[in-house]
Amino acid sequence: MxxxxxxxxxxxxxxxxxxxxxxxxxxxxxxxxxxxxxxxxxxxxxxxxxxxxxxxxxxxxxxxxxxxxxxxxxxxxxxxxxxxxxxxxxxxxxxxxxxxxxxxxxxxxxxxxxxxxxxxxxxxSGCFHLPVSLSGTCLEEYAGKQADPVDIPEEPEVTEIELGPHQKKLSCFSRVFRSNCPVTGQPDWGNVWIGMSGGREPDLRDLFCYLVAFRKVQEFHETCCEKIFSDLYLHCDPDDLTVACYFSRRGGCDINPVRSSSPLDIQWGQRFWRQ
The missing domain is CATH 3.30.1130.10 (GTP cyclohydrolase I, C-terminal domain/NADPH-dependent 7-cyano-7-deazaguanine reductase, N-terminal domain)
Incomplete structure (x- = not known):
């Protein structure tokens, strides 16, 4: 559309x-x-x-x-x-x-x-669990260890992610994800966690650049999560994939869409530092 x-x-x-x-x-x-x-x-x-x-x-x-x-x-x-x-x-x-x-x-x-x-x-109020940490490789920290500047595309294009050999398991996250409201254009900040097993291994630096490119995308939280899932599912051909987006609160509410190829349990009472 x-x-x-x-x-x-x-x-x-x-x-x-x-x-x-x-x-x-x-x-x-x-x-x-x-x-x-x-x-x-x-x-x-x-x-x-x-x-x-x-x-x-x-x-x-x-x-x-x-x-x-x-x-x-x-x-x-x-x-x-x-x-x-x-x-x-x-x-x-x-x-x-x-x-x-x-x-x-x-x-x-x-x-x-x-x-x-x-x-x-x-x-x-006051009885919520303490903030938890995301598991896996932090993508911005990984990208920051490289010598060359990152090259952020104008829009998120998954085909620009270079693929390596078949992998066993991947767990990674970014704390600097941002998209924009499709109506007001206001920024929506959040954390993105990706868990993948099987399929081709994405280059983590390229994956980081792909996620950062969402900064110019104007979509609802749920749509961004589903695009990331669909793009990686088609590009990497994993056996199993989960994408979880934990957005920062605005107006007293935060939204956390999760999409997966496997059944999931809702993690009641869980939050992250930015929430």
Whole structure:
């Protein structure tokens, strides 16, 4: 899909993103706008951490906690992030008899938005796990040890990644990934982790340059994750591949899309230093 066509289709959705509004309903964005056809991953999910969720109890006392939301990558739509933040902010002024009532309301509304099953988890504020570290080779540190300057392409082109011999297993990550919102153009920073076994081994310096080239890409978080997965799956022909993107929070929420060729368990309560 051409960029202008994509922008026009997003504009037709009348999203709250990029607009001033008092509306607090949830906006759905069809996944088909960015996929265009068959997906190559078999498993995956989108995990949201809402760090400032809450409501009022029957006595009018604010209740606050960390809300985690997950839904499979097979849902027909994603929830647009600004609408979700406005929705959660509205709920902080609403009265609920119990935490269970709050969760039932959010689950019902989100499932209607994304068109599939949604799982929720609540953690008391201050009780979240300590940040964890990514495993494997840090790509920017690897690239920095080379003598020559890196050559970042104008756009991410996976065919520019040189391939080596067949590999057994690869685990690597980058902490300097950045893409841009397709509507506002605001930058989205995050960590990207890649786990691969079998297939051809990608040159790590080339792989780093490919990821950095996303700095000029305007796409949603989920779309970036799926492009990385599809590109590497077709180029390297691995037996198994997982791509996880852990984006920094904005407006109290962070989004973490994960795509894989193998079944995955959701890592509840996990976060990284930049989140």
């Amino acid at each position: 051409q960029k202008n066509e994509k922008v026009n289709q997003l504009d037709q959705l009348k999203l709250k993103l990029g607009r001033k509004t008092r509306d607090h309903s949830l906006d759905a964005v069809p996944r088909s706008l960015s996929r265009g056809g068959r997906t190559l991953f078999r498993h995956g999910f989108d995990l949201w951490n809402a760090w400032e969720a809450g409501y009022l109890d029957p006595l009018g006392i604010p209740v606050s906690f960390i809300l985690q939301v997950a839904y499979p990558a097979t849902t027909p739509a994603i929830v647009e992030s600004k609408s979700f933040k406005l929705y959660l902010n509205h709920l902080t002024e609403q009265t609920f008899a119990s935490q269970g009532d709050f969760m039932a309301r959010v689950k019902t509304d989100l499932e209607a938005c994304v068109g599939g099953s949604v799982t929720l988890s609540i953690t008391a």
